[in-house]
Amino acid sequence: MQDDVILYVSGLKKYFNTTEGVVRAVDGISFNVKYGETLALVGESGSGKTTTGHVIMGFYPPDDGKIIYKNKYELSVPMKKRPLELKRDIQIVFQDPGTSLNPKRLVKDIISLPLLIHKIVDKKKIYERVAELLEYVGLSEEFMFKYPHELGGGEKQLVAIARALAPQPSFIILDESTSALDVSSQAKVLNTLVKIQKELRLTYLLITHDLGVVRNISQRVMIMYLGKIYEEAPTEKFFKSPMHPYTQMLLSSIPTLSEEDEKIKPKGIESIGEIPSAVKPPSGCRFHTRCPFAKPICSQQDPPDIVLDSNHIVRCWLYE
Amino acid sequence: MKETSTNEVRFLELEKKVKRENWRRMWFRFRKSKLSIVGLSIILILLLMAIFAEYIAPYPSHAGLYIAFKNAYKPPSLEHFLGTDMYGRDVFSRVIFGFRYAFMMIGLVLLLVVPTGVVLGLIAGYYRGTFIETLIVRLSDIFISLPPLVLALSIASILEPNIFNAMMAVSLMWWPWYVKLTYSMTVSLRNEPFILAAESQGASTLHILFRELLPIQLGTILTKVTLDAGWVILIGAAISFVGLGAQPPTPDLGTMVSEYSKYLPEYWWMSLGPAAGIVLIILAFNLLGDGIRDVFAGE
Ligand SMILES: Nc1ncnc2c1ncn2[C@@H]1O[C@H](COP(=O)(O)OP(=O)(O)O)[C@@H](O)[C@H]1O
Ligand code: SF4
Ligand SMILES: [Mg+2]
Numbered sequence: 001m002q003d004d005v006i007l008y009v010s011g012l013k014k015y016f017n018t019t020e021g022v023v024r025a026v027d028g029i030s031f032n033v034k035y036g037e038t039l040a041l042v043g044e045s046g047s048g049k050t051t052t053g054h055v056i057m058g059f060y061p062p063d064d065g066k067i068i069y070k071n072k073y074e075l076s077v078p079m080k081k082r083p084l085e086l087k088r089d090i091q092i093v094f095q096d097p098g099t100s101l102n103p104k105r106l107v108k109d110i111i112s113l114p115l116l117i118h119k120i121v122d123k124k125k126i127y128e129r130v131a132e133l134l135e136y137v138g139l140s141e142e143f144m145f146k147y148p149h150e151l152g153g154g155e156k157q158l159v160a161i162a163r164a165l166a167p168q169p170s171f172i173i174l175d176e177s178t179s180a181l182d183v184s185s186q187a188k189v190l191n192t193l194v195k196i197q198k199e200l201r202l203t204y205l206l207i208t209h210d211l212g213v214v215r216n217i218s219q220r221v222m223i224m225y226l227g228k229i230y231e232e233a234p235t236e237k238f239f240k241s242p243m244h245p246y247t248q249m250l251l252s253s254i255p256t257l258s259e260e261d262e263k264i265k266p267k268g269i270e271s272i273g274e275i276p277s278a279v280k281p282p283s284g285c286r287f288h289t290r291c292p293f294a295k296p297i298c299s300q301q302d303p304p305d306i307v308l309d310s311n312h313i314v315r316c317w318l319y320e
Numbered sequence: 321m322k323e324t325s326t327n328e329v330r331f332l333e334l335e336k337k338v339k340r341e342n343w344r345r346m347w348f349r350f351r352k353s354k355l356s357i358v359g360l361s362i363i364l365i366l367l368l369m370a371i372f373a374e375y376i377a378p379y380p381s382h383a384g385l386y387i388a389f390k391n392a393y394k395p396p397s398l399e400h401f402l403g404t405d406m407y408g409r410d411v412f413s414r415v416i417f418g419f420r421y422a423f424m425m426i427g428l429v430l431l432l433v434v435p436t437g438v439v440l441g442l443i444a445g446y447y448r449g450t451f452i453e454t455l456i457v458r459l460s461d462i463f464i465s466l467p468p469l470v471l472a473l474s475i476a477s478i479l480e481p482n483i484f485n486a487m488m489a490v491s492l493m494w495w496p497w498y499v500k501l502t503y504s505m506t507v508s509l510r511n512e513p514f515i516l517a518a519e520s521q522g523a524s525t526l527h528i529l530f531r532e533l534l535p536i537q538l539g540t541i542l543t544k545v546t547l548d549a550g551w552v553i554l555i556g557a558a559i560s561f562v563g564l565g566a567q568p569p570t571p572d573l574g575t576m577v578s579e580y581s582k583y584l585p586e587y588w589w590m591s592l593g594p595a596a597g598i599v600l601i602i603l604a605f606n607l608l609g610d611g612i613r614d615v616f617a618g619e
Contacts, residue, residue, distance in 0.1 A: 057520055079520055087522035094513040102514040104535035108335070114521040127331035144331070145338035160517075167521060 005071075006171060006203050007033040007056070012065035014051050021279040025051040027227035028065070033171075038197065038204040040214040040235070042250070043224035044275050049207045050095075052224075053173045056205070057092050058082055069171075088118045091164035095176035097156035101148040107134075107159050108144040114167040133162040137192050154185025158192060165196065175207045190217060211250065215239060220311070223247050226278055226286040232313040243314040246287045285317065293318055349615045356611020362604035370420040377413035383571045396589050403589035405580060411593040417571035418597055425487050425556045426549045432491040434545055437498020438537075442529045444499065445506025457503065460496030468493045468555055469562065476564045483566035486559045490552065501544060505537045539616025546609035550602035557598055573597050 014026040026048045033039050041049050055062045058079030067075035073086055094100040101110055111130045115121055121129045131141040137158040148156055157177055164172055174193065178186045194217050197204060206218055214221055214235065221238040223231040223246060231244040242248050273290040276282055282289045288298040295317055303315045350356060374380045378400075391408030394400055402411035444456035472489040479485050509515060510533075518532055557574030559565040566572035568579055573594040580590035 057516075059516055059520075084522050087520060090520075092517065092520060094517070096513065100513045100517065102518075102532055102536070104538075105532070106338075113518060113523060113527075117522045124328060125325070127335075128325065128327050131327075131331070141331075145335055163517065163521075 002032075004034045005032045006035045006069065007075075007205070008066070008068040008071075009033075009056075010066045012052070012055065012067065013063045014048075014055050014060070015063050018279070020277075023278045024227050024281060025278060026055065026062075027281070029224070029227070029229045030065075031222055031229060031232065033203060033205055035170075036201050036203055037220060038206050038218040040206045040208060040218035040221045041224055042208060042211065042214055042221055044209060046226075046275055046278060047224045048227040048278070049209075049224055050175055053092065053175050053205065053207055056173060057090065084118070088114070088167040089169050090171045090173070091167070091169040092173040092175060093157065093160050093164050093177040096180055097153040097160070098180075100160045101156055103148050105147075106144070107146050107148070107151075110148075110159065111163050111166050114163065118167045120167060129166075130162075133166055134159075136165070137162045137196070138188065152185065153181050154189055157181065157185075157189050161189070161192065161196070165200070169202070171203045171205070173205045173207065176209070178213065179208065179210060193217065223250070226276065226281045228286060228315070230287065230315045232311075234311055237312055243308060243312070243319065244287075244316050245291045245293050245318070249290070285315075346615050350611050353611050353614055355607045356614070359604045359607025359609075359611060362600065363608060366419050366601065366604070367423060369416050370423045373416045373420050377410075377416045379410040379413040380417075382409035382413045383417040385569045393587055402593035403587070405590050406583065406587075411576075411590055414571040414576060415573070415593045415597045418573040418576060418594055419601070421483065421566065421570070421572040422553055422556075422597070422601055425483065426552050428484075428487050429491050429494060429552045430545060430549065432488075433494040434498055434541070437495040438502050438534070438541060440495070441499040441502025442506050442533055445503045445510060446525070446529060446533070448507055448510060456499060460499040463493055464496040464500075466493050469559065469564070472559045472564045481564045481567060483556075483560075483570065483572055486556065486565035490555055490559070494548075494552075497548075498541070498544070501541065502537055505540065506533055509533055509536060539612070543609050543613045543616070546605050546612055550605040553598055553601050 009032070010030045012026055012029050013024075016023040016025055029048075029052065031039075041052065043049055054060060056067060056075060058075065058077065061078050062076050065076070069075050069086070069090070073083075075082075075086075079087075101107075108127065108130045111133055112126045115126055115129055116123070127144070130144055134141060134143050139155060139158050139162070143151070143155070143159065148159075151159065160177070177193075178189050181189060190213065193204070196202065197217075204218075206213070208214060218235050220232070220234050222229050223244060225246055231238070231242070231247050233242075238247070239251065242251055276286070276289055282299065284297070284299045284301050285291070285294075285303050288294040291298065298317050301317075303317045304320070306314050306316070306319045308314060308319070369376050373383075377383070386407065386409050388408035391404050392406050394404040394408075396403045400410050400412060402415065405411055405414075440456050440460070444453045447453050468490055471493060472486050475485050475489045515528060515532055518528060523532070553573070556565060556572075557577065560572055560574030561578040563578065566575045568575060576594035577591055577598070580587070580594065583590055
């Protein structure tokens with residue numbers, strides 16, 4: 001494993017047994033996250049992004065695959081059995097501001113919990129540290145003594161970010177952390193996240209379906225569709241020369257801001273159809289039911305990893 | 321630097337102020353409903369009467385065994401507000417002592433039942449899908465299906481029938497209701513992101529149960545506790561009425577109704593006192609329960 005890799009994921013699978021059958025939420029994905037980068041995990045709703053994040057957090061164990069953190073921790077171990085330092089080092093910020101904070105706890109109790117657990121500061125300085133953390137994410141110290149229901153959506157997410165920062169982690173999973181917010185709160189939270197990352201050299205796994213967010217803050221992008229990753233590229237390449245038909249479809253569906261953007265936008269590929277069920281995913285390439293370029297082989301065999309250049313990987317029969 | 325800094329002191333003061341403010345707001349919500357104030361006032365007055373029964377009752381010696389046949393069967397008068405019974409005892413005095421037994425019953429049952437049920441319910445919900453859950457849920461189902469009177473009867477036949485044993489019987493079938501209540505709430509809260517967040521940061525199971533899950537359920541639990549207080553009295557009275565609870569001459573309200581009802585309708589005032597006492601307590605706790613519900617619903 002390379003030295004610059006903080007998180008190594010290989011052949012990761014997570015299936016859920018439901019009344020409708022086995023949901024193959026994550027079906028064999030492999031990727032690396034590098035120290036200090038923001039890696040975006042993009043895909044439509046239901047593609048398995050949250051499940052990936054939750055497996056890394058240890059909310060449930062994977063059914064198969066390897067997850068290695070910082071070259072020494074095995075993350076297939078459930079949360080309860082992980083060493084305390086891992087619970088300090090990996091944090092998550094959830095999607096829904098309405099459920100990410102306990103409604104009966106004051107903001108200062110919410111943020112001081114990790115400070116106390118991991119003995120980050122002397123007990124006598126807890127309040128000062130909470131105030132510092134709040135200020136750091138752009139909230140005044142008055143927020144300490146408020147209950148979550150007294151806060152707006154953006155403020156709640158900023159508190160959730162302060163809680164994640166409190167134990168001084170190195171890796172944060174951001175699961176659609178801004179997508180439930182209005183545009184102005186969204187901008188504020190994103191700016192805060194970018195500032196924090198620069199100053200604290202954090203690594204982000206940015207889960208989102210918003211390509212605007214991807215373009216603004218990530219260095220690399222992975223496209224996930226029905227439990228599999230189909231393209232992986234540096235952000236610039238991803239937007240300039242998307243290779244996978246699904247990526248092209250996603251990009252052609254976003255509104256562009258400038259003429260220049262309009263020119264580079266992929267043409268001739270319209271978004272068609274709905275994402276199929278993860279219970280009975282299509283055979284072969286899972287995108288073949290919606291792909292305008294599908295060939296006979298596409299529905300029979302899984303496309304292999306095709307490395308276009310060192311860090312642009314695509315899984316599609318077109319490039320074989 | 322070891323001593324608390326000035327900043328920290330300032331924050332502590334601020335916290336106190338905010339907490340005071342929150343209590344004030346809760347009191348304000350409670351006060352808005354006049355009926356709950358009435359309920360609370362009645363309970364406080366009855367509680368004071370129960371505590372200071374010796375000083376408040378006009379004839380404290382009439383509480384238990386006391387015979388003065390020349391005073392028997394007297395209808396209500398200024399001397400005896402609620403008349404006298406077949407032994408010449410002052411019914412009003414006995415009812416005041418009856419409140420003492422009533423509060424003792426409520427206190428005993430709720431003290432046994434609420435903590436047990438709530439803790440077991442939290443644990444069962446938290447350990448959803450394990451044998452711990454199965455064990456607690458099955459056990460509650462068994463106890464919940466026992467009819468309280470049959471239970472009281474069997475306890476009374478093994479041990480002696482008295483008020484304490486009757487209340488033990490009531491408690492035995494009552495705790496599972498608190499298990500059910502907290503279990504179902506815990507199951508639905510168990511995988512909320514804020515619980516996962518605390519767990520993933522290393523919070524202990526004790527913290528999750530009592531600092532994260534319990535506070536959210538407190539309003540619902542307290543509302544049930546107040547409403548149940550009335551039920552304890554009613555069931556206690558029923559058990560005493562069939563002779564399995566407190567035995568004469570204990571001045572228990574249910575026992576009194578049972579003894580005195582034999583003299584209906586001619587000497588109606590004997591039963592009126594203790595029966596009205598029972599109704600008053602149940603009514604007061606129900607009014608209070610509504611107020612408590614409002615306090616927590618408003619948040
Ligand atoms: N706990 C679960 N039980 C059953 N199915 C689940 C569970 N969590 C997720 N799924 C299913 O797994 C698939 C992927 O879900 P998710 O990871 O939430 O996708 P995304 O975050 O990309 O929207 C969906 O089909 C979803 O219904
Ligand atoms: S493998 Fe075939 S179906 Fe899949 S994206 Fe490529 S061309 Fe389309
Ligand atoms: Mg999701």
